[in-house]
Each structure stands twice: as structure tokens, then as C-alpha cells.
């Protein structure tokens with residue numbers, strides 16, 4: 197079996213050989229966890245200050261370490277420093293980068309911390325920023341089907357609420373917990389937490405490195421966002437189909453068919469619908485991975501990152517495209533107006549009109565059913581029935597009933613908050629916009645101070 201001997205590793209004193217190549221390949225995570233480098237470096241800066249405050253680094257060492265970390269951060273950002281094939285994970289790669297820049301001094305930073313508390317901290321920081329980056333959710337124009345669009349905005353607003361609520365629980369800093377037991381060195385977890393923008397240090401060092409609730413919860417929210425976008429996507433597919441013709445896609449948000457020249461496909465909406473599957477899958481993968489894990493850190497936990505990154509990347513693809521699709525949709529008000537009363541949708545208005553005149557609803561329902569049956573038999577709308585025909589169905593049905601038999605009057609009659617009338621819909625839109633403004637303010641606040 198091939199052994200890898202040349203590798204830079206964070207462990208190995210008690211080993212005669214390096215890991216087998218198959219083991220190294222299985223263990224390696226740097227190809228996906230490298231995106232945590234920025235957060236790992238922020239944690240390293242905080243840790244350097246804490247070690248200095250504890251008297252474990254002199255001020256000159258601290259300053260040289262901070263300068264080396266700044267140089268490494270710049271090189272990571274510019275792409276001048278990248279992980280090498282032999283780097284196991286983001287922590288290994290960054291330690292190599294620091295050693296290359298500072299020599300043995302770079303090795304002092306490892307005191308009092310472990311990759312276990314580092315990775316848990318990095319992932320929390322990453323997700324707290326990512327939660328704020330999912331800002332492409334916007335309410336649509338208050339067009340004639342505004343109430344319907346707002347019915348899609350409401351679940352998305354609840355998702356934003358869930359993210360903010362999640363963030364409060366995620367804002368706990370694992371650094372200082374070390375591998376699982378904390379450190380014998382005089383570290384200052386509260387100072388590190390504050391420097392990294394967390395609300396508090398972890399309450400239990402074992403839980404701090406073992407807990408991935410913040411991952412599972414985040415993935416639940418992204419899965420639910422996926423489900424909500426999928427339901428909207430499905431409606432958009434229907435609305436823009438020629439058979440409905442309620443709305444048309446902008447050319448920029450439609451795709452063609454390689455064989456059928458007439459087609460304008462709602463691929464964006466279909467992909468939004470399809471991506472829900474992988475978002476739900478990521479949640480299930482992590483919950484299944486967590487189930488049965490003993491405390492504290494187990495290497496299984498490394499499997500948390502790919503679903504999380506995939507969820508963030510997936511929504512970063514879907515949200516702008518679906519937002520653009522909705523933004524540029526041409527709504528055909530004439531077709532909607534024609535479709536609205538079709539199928540005797542105003543029958544309930546007639547029943548309610550009877551109820552307002554003292555007829556028990558049970559009876560009103562029967563009477564209106566008779567009205568519909570008479571109109572349908574002769575291919576007419578309810579309001580087209582003659583006075584005598586109305587009276588024949590029920591003496592309660594006077595010609596005044598026609599006043600409620602229009603879409604406009606049906607909507608105007610809906611004045612209670614949250615209902616489909618134009619007034620309540622305008623109020624709802626204003627409320628949604630106000631909530632979004634507050635949410636954008638929250639999303640605009642940086643996670644990592646400075």
C-alpha cells in the first residue's frame with residue numbers, strides 16, 4: 197500500500213508512517229472547506245490576541261503573528277496562496293501558510309485550541325454571513341393577482357423570520373472548547389466570542405464541539421425555502437402555459453426547445469421546483485449523519501459541510517433567477533379578468549347575499565346550487581338569468597342579487613384584514629415591504645466586526 201510520507205500534518209508524533217493514500221483521500225476536506233479560510237483566519241487573529249493576553253506570546257510575537265496572518269489573508273484573497281494536494285483541510289493549509297511565512301513562530305498559534313472548536317466556529321461564522329446573503333426575496337408588483345403573489349411572499353417572510361431566529365441560536369462561539377474539555381491555558385473565550393461577533397461563548401465545551409443543531413436547523417430553513425420556491429415555480433409553470441395564458445415570460449427568463457421552435461419554456465421555474473429535492477436531501481443527509489453519534493466530536497461531522505455549501509450555492513443560483521422571472525413577468529390582466537368568473541366562481545356571493553337576508557346558509561347553498569344548475573344548462577352566467585328564472589329558483593332571489601354577481605363587487609366586499617379585497621391587499625403589500633426593509637437592515641449588519 198502506498199504511504200504518504202511527505203505530507204504536512206497537524207499530528208503524527210506517535211505515528212511511524214503517514215496515512216495510507218486511501219485514508220488521506222477519504223479524510224481530505226480542503227477541496228470543500230477551503231471556503232471557510234476567511235473565518236478560520238479571523239479566529240486565528242482572535243486566538244493570537246488571547247494567547248498574548250495570557251502571557252503565552254510576547255507583544256513582538258503577537259504582532260508578527262498578526263502581520264503574518266494579515267499577509268496570509270491577503271494572499272488567500274488574491275489567490276496567491278491556495279491549498280496544496282497534501283493539505284488535509286482548511287486548518288492544515290492555513291497552518292502551512294503561516295509556517296511558510298513566519299517559521300516556527302507560526303506553530304505557536306495552535307496552543308489551547310483544536311480543529312474541533314475551530315471548525316465548529318468557522319461554520320457558524322460562515323452560515324451567519326450566508327443567512328444574511330440570501331436577500332433576493334422581494335415582493336412582486338401589486339398587479340391584479342397581487343393577493344396570490346403575496347400568498348407566496350408570506351411563507352418566504354416566515355423563512356426570513358426563521359433565519360433571524362436561527363441566527364440568535366447560532367451566535368454562540370465554540371472557540372476555547374479545544375478538543376472537548378476546554379484548555380488548561382488561561383484563555384479568554386468571552387473575548388474571542390466578542391471579537392468574532394458572537395453573542396456569547398459556548399456554555400459546555402463538549403456540546404460546543406459536538407453540536408451541529410445550527411447546521412440541521414439552517415438546512416431545514418433552506419429546505420423549506422426550496423419547498424416554497426418550488427410551489428411558486430409550479431404555479432408559474434401553469435400560469436405561463438399557453439393553456440392558461442395568464443402571464444408571459446420575458447425572453448431573458450425563458451428558454452427554447454432544440455426541436456420545437458414555437459416553445460418558450462419556463463425552465464427557471466422548473467429548476468426552482470427541481471432544486472427543492474437536493475435541499476431537502478441535504479437536510480436528511482445531515483440528520484441521518486447526526487443520529488446516533490456519541491459525544492463529543494466525531495469525524496462523521498465533517499460530512500456536515502458539503503450539504504450546507506450546496507444549500508447556500510443552490511439558493512444563490514435559484515433566488516436571483518426566480519426573482520428576475522417574477523419581476524419581468526408580463527401579466528395578462530384581460531385573460532385573468534376573463535378567467536376569474538369562469539366556472540361560476542361568484543356563486544358564493546349569491547349564497548352570502550341570501551344569508552344577509554336571513555336565509556340559513558344550508559338553504560342558501562341549495563338555492564344557489566339550483567341557480568348554477570339552471571345557468572349551466574343553458575350556457576349562461578348567473579347574472580344573465582331572467583328575473584322570472586331567479587324567482588322560479590327561489591322567491592328569495594330578487595333582481596338585486598345581480599349587484600353581487602361581479603368580480604369587482606366580490607373583491608370590494610372583502611374588507612377584513614388579510615382578505616382578497618383591494619384595500620386589504622394594499623395594506624398587506626405595505627406591511628410586507630415594511631417587514632422586508634427591517635430584514636434588509638438586519639442582513640446589512642456584518643457578522644465579523646471590523
Ligand code: ARG
Pocket residue numbers: 225229285311312315493495497498499501
Ligand atoms: N475537517 C474536520 C471537519 O470538518 C476538522 C476537524 C477535525 N477534527 C478531528 N478531530 N479530526 O470536521
